[in-house]
Amino acid sequence: MPVVIRPFELGDSEAFHLALSDAEDLHLLTTTFERPWTVCDVRSYVSRAQDEAIAKTAFRYGVFDAGDPSMPVGFAELHGLDWIHRRGSVGIALWQPAARGKGHGSLALQWLLNLGFRRLGLHRLQATVFETNKPSLKLFENSGFRREGILKEYAFVEGGFLDVVLLARLAVGSSNTTPAST
Numbered sequence: 192m193p194v195v196i197r198p199f200e201l202g203d204s205e206a207f208h209l210a211l212s213d214a215e216d217l218h219l220l221t222t223t224f225e226r227p228w229t230v231c232d233v234r235s236y237v238s239r240a241q242d243e244a245i246a247k248t249a250f251r252y253g254v255f256d257a258g259d260p261s262m263p264v265g266f267a268e269l270h271g272l273d274w275i276h277r278r279g280s281v282g283i284a285l286w287q288p289a290a291r292g293k294g295h296g297s298l299a300l301q302w303l304l305n306l307g308f309r310r311l312g313l314h315r316l317q318a319t320v321f322e323t324n325k326p327s328l329k330l331f332e333n334s335g336f337r338r339e340g341i342l343k344e345y346a347f348v349e350g351g352f353l354d355v356v357l358l359a360r361l362a363v364g365s366s367n368t369t370p371a372s373t
C-alpha cells in the first residue's frame with residue numbers, strides 16, 4: 192500500500208474521524224492526545240492546522256492510502272516551530288497496526304526532514320519517544336537522529352509517569368550532525 196502525504200482538508204474530517212476512532216496505541220504519542228475526538232474536534236484540528244501553516248508555527252499533514260486517497264492512515268507533522276532558534280519537533284503516527292512496519296513511517300520522516308531542513312531552513316529537529324517504543328526509536332535513529340538524554344517521568348500514561356528519550360538531528364554543516372541525505 193503506497194501512501195501519499197498531504198495537508199488535511201475540511202472535507203477529510205469524516206474519514207479522519209472514522210480512522211481516528213479505530214486508532215490503536217495513541218498512548219505511544221508523548222504529547223497529549225485526548226480521546227475520543229468528535230467530528231467537530233477533527234474539524235477544529237484541521238482548521239487550526241491551516242491557520243498554523245499560514246502562521247508557520249506548525250505543518251501538520253495526513254498520511255493517506257494511495258489506493259484510497261480519501262482515507263487517512265496516520266499523520267506526520269512538524270510542530271513547535273521556533274524561527275528565532277530555527278528548531279522544531281517531529282511527530283508521526285500510523286493509526287492502525289496493519290499500516291505499520293511497511294516503510295511508511297520512514298517515508299513520512301524523510302518527507303518531514305526534507306521539509307524542515309531543505310525547504311524551511313530549520314537547524315534542529317527533535318523528537319520524544321518512550322524508551323519502550325522500539326519501532327519509533329529505530330525509525331528516528333535510522334534517519335540520523337541521536338539520543339541526547341532521558342526526560343525523567345515526562346509523560347503520565349495509564350496511572351504512572353514514564354521516562355522518554357529525547358532525540359535530535361541537526362542540519363548539515365552543524366558541528367554535531369549526521370549529514371542529511373534527504
Ligand SMILES: CC(C)(COP(=O)(O)OP(=O)(O)OC[C@H]1O[C@@H](n2cnc3c(N)ncnc32)[C@H](O)[C@@H]1OP(=O)(O)O)[C@@H](O)C(=O)NCCC(=O)NCCS
Nearest residue numbers: 219283284285291292293294295296297325326327329330
Ligand atoms: C513508529 C512508527 C511511526 C514507525 O513507522 P513504521 O512505518 O511502522 O516504520 P517503518 O516500517 O518505516 O520501519 C522503521 C524501522 O523500525 C523498525 N520496526 C518497525 N516495526 C518494528 C517493530 N515492531 N519492532 C522493532 N522494530 C520495528 C523497522 O524494521 C525499521 O528499521 P529497519 O529499516 O532498520 O529495519 C509506527 O510504527 C507507528 O505509528 N507506531 C505507533 C505510534 C507511534 O509509536 N508513533 C511514534 C511516537 S514518537
